[in-house]
Amino acid sequence: MNYALVTGGSRGIGRAICLKLADQGYNVLINYVANQASAEEVQALVRSKGVEAELLRFDVGKGEEVEQVLAGWLAANPTKHVEVLVNNAGIRQDGLLMLMTNPEWQQVMDASAGGFFNVTRLIIRGMIRQKVGRVISIVSLSGLKGQLGQTNYSAAKAAVIGATKALAQEVGRKRVTVNAVAPGLIRTEMLQGLREEDYLPLIPMHRFGEPEEVADLVAFLASPQAAYISGQVISINGAQY
Secondary structure: OEEEEEOOOOOHHHHHHHHHHHHOOOEEEEEEOOOHHHHHHHHHHHHOOOOOEEEEEOOOOOHHHHHHHHHHHHHHOOOOEEEEEEEOOOOOOOEOHHHOOHHHHHHHHHHHHHHHHHHHHHHHHHHHHHOOEEEEEEOOHHHHHOOOOEHHHHHHHHHHHHHHHHHHHHHHHHOEEEEEEEEOOEOOHHHOOOOHHHHHHHOOOOOOEOHHHHHHHHHHHHOHHHOOOOOOEEEEOOOOO
């Protein structure tokens, strides 16, 4: 049975990706940390599309939780193959570097860079054995150009970009592709507190993106048509640079 695992799959971009991959016929593993009600809602929507959906609750930034829950699921389900991994989970704790606390730095790094390592390290083994797989990480425009007040977030996403390019070279011979998607301003809960009118002049297309647009790009990278695309960072940002 072929599965897709989406970390941070209960809301926003992750939710849209879960639903889009379900449309492509994948059974979906929905990872979440706190919002069980939202995760269960996504689970029901995925199942309504005629595929299976399972919830996996763990913090991607905590290696012991990932090992216990995800490695436990893999061991208990040897006939279920995770062919698509979407590293979507991440958090923001914005602030100027000179005022940033150690936890504000480390927690953001753990969620993105640590999450990439903790989750991908386990999933990639099965992809190599099966000689098929797609690893797609959601990074950010901030990881490409840097962003004032987001030194931690920019560093974390830049780390995932570097890891994406390196891992693609490690697993290319096994027909596993590794790519990153770098959204700009996408209309999700992560933008709460931002005044849209302040940011629209920065975007040549003069609008925020929608989660479904990011999900469409992820779905293409997960498809057979993207078999020769690897080690790439693809921006989806309305021409904002």
